[in-house]
Amino acid sequence: DIVMTQSPDSLAVSLGERATINCKSSQSVLYSSNNKNYLAWYQQKPGQPPKVLIYWASTRESGVPDRFSGSGSGTDFTLTISNLQAEDVAIYYCQQYYSTLPYTFGQGTKLEIK
Amino acid sequence: QVQLQESGPGLVKPSQTLSLTCTVSGGSINSGGYYWSWIRQHPGKGLEWIGYIYYSGTTYYNPSLKSRVTISVDTSKNQFSVNLTSVTAADTAVYYCARFPDSSGLIDYWGQGTLVTVSS
Numbered sequence: 029d030i031v032m033t034q035s036p037d038s039l040a041v042s043l044g045e046r047a048t049i050n051c052k053s054s055q056s057v058l059y060s061s062n063n064k065n066y067l068a069w070y071q072q073k074p075g076q077p078p079k080v081l082i083y084w085a086s087t088r089e090s091g092v093p094d095r096f097s098g099s100g101s102g103t104d105f106t107l108t109i110s111n112l113q114a115e116d117v118a119i120y121y122c123q124q125y126y127s128t129l130p131y132t133f134g135q136g137t138k139l140e141i142k
Numbered sequence: 143q144v145q146l147q148e149s150g151p152g153l154v155k156p157s158q159t160l161s162l163t164c165t166v167s168g169g170s171i172n173s174g175g176y177y178w179s180w181i182r183q184h185p186g187k188g189l190e191w192i193g194y195i196y197y198s199g200t201t202y203y204n205p206s207l208k209s210r211v212t213i214s215v216d217t218s219k220n221q222f223s224v225n226l227t228s229v230t231a232a233d234t235a236v237y238y239c240a241r242f243p244d245s246s247g248l249i250d251y252w253g254q255g256t257l258v259t260v261s262s
Contacts, residue, residue: 068248077191077238079254121189125247130191130204 030054030127034120034134039141047109049137049140056102059126066126069098069107072136073118081120082107109139117141144169145254146239154233154260160226164239164253165219167254171197172217177242180213180224182235183255192237196221229260 031054041047057066065085070078080089084099085105095110109116119138125131151164163179171178179194193203195213203211207226215222226233239253 053201066246070249077240077255078249080250083246083248123247123249125242130202131242131247132191133189136188137161 029130030057030132032122032124032132032134034122034137036137037117037135038138040140041109041112042060042142043112043114045101045112045142047116047118047139049096049107049109049122049139051105051107051134053105053124055062055125057126058102060102065105066124067098067105068123068125069096070121070123070133071116071118072121073128079120092135112141114141144241146238146241148239148253148256150194150256152257152259154229154258155262156260157228158229158258160229160233160258161223162237162239162256162258163223165221166241167220169231170217171215171220171222173184175199175244177244178215178222179240179242179249181238181240182197183238184232190235191192192224192226194242234258234260236253 033052035050059115063126067085069082071081081092086098097108119136121136122134145167147165154160177194180192180256191204195201212225213219233238236255236257238255240249241251242249
């Protein structure tokens with residue numbers, strides 16, 4: 029299985045500032061035939077299921093504010109939240125959907141307001 | 143709009159079988175194109191795949207649970223189910239049903255989740 033490792037496990041950021049979450053995969057999730065990274069980011073708020081924010085590493089899901097952005101390729105990826113808002117407090121997960129099943133998740137990063 | 147809803151007992155005794163059903167509305171399991179999955183989340187922890195099933199009955203199970211898990215589908219009721227045998231306190235978790243397309247593993251719809259507690 030591909031192992032997904034996120035860093036940090038938690039972070040606290042001031043309102044209006046930028047939050048950066050990293051995700052590293054144990055092997056590349058870049059599919060050479062279509063040049064797509066099979067990497068998604070999810071947001072989970074308390075008492076709710078996760079919700080997809082970003083897929084193909086950098087494509088925002090419809091309705092997701094543009095302060096959320098994804099970058100990276102191969103094995104190293106970043107979720108950036110600019111101009112942090114109070115409603116962004118959540119746990120964020122990366123997920124690879126490249127390999128044969130299962131499509132593993134990272135362990136999660138808890139984002140709080142400083 | 144596709145909706146998934148988990149149902150089943152919220153309390154299961156140790157050594158017994160945990161059984162949950164996911165009812166799908168707004169879309170047909172039988173139309174194909176999607177895997178129907180179970181994912182759990184231990185209190186305060188991350189997400190763990192239990193397994194998934196295709197409408198044809200093809201299944202995948204997490205190797206760590208494979209000896210205890212069965213996922214089945216009832217296309218006539220537009221439902222799929224999970225049975226987890228010989229449960230212990232370590233199986234206490236929120237159980238989610240979810241869907242992802244067979245062309246990618248991106249989960250597009252989730253149920254709200256149901257907390258199952260294993261306790262005598």
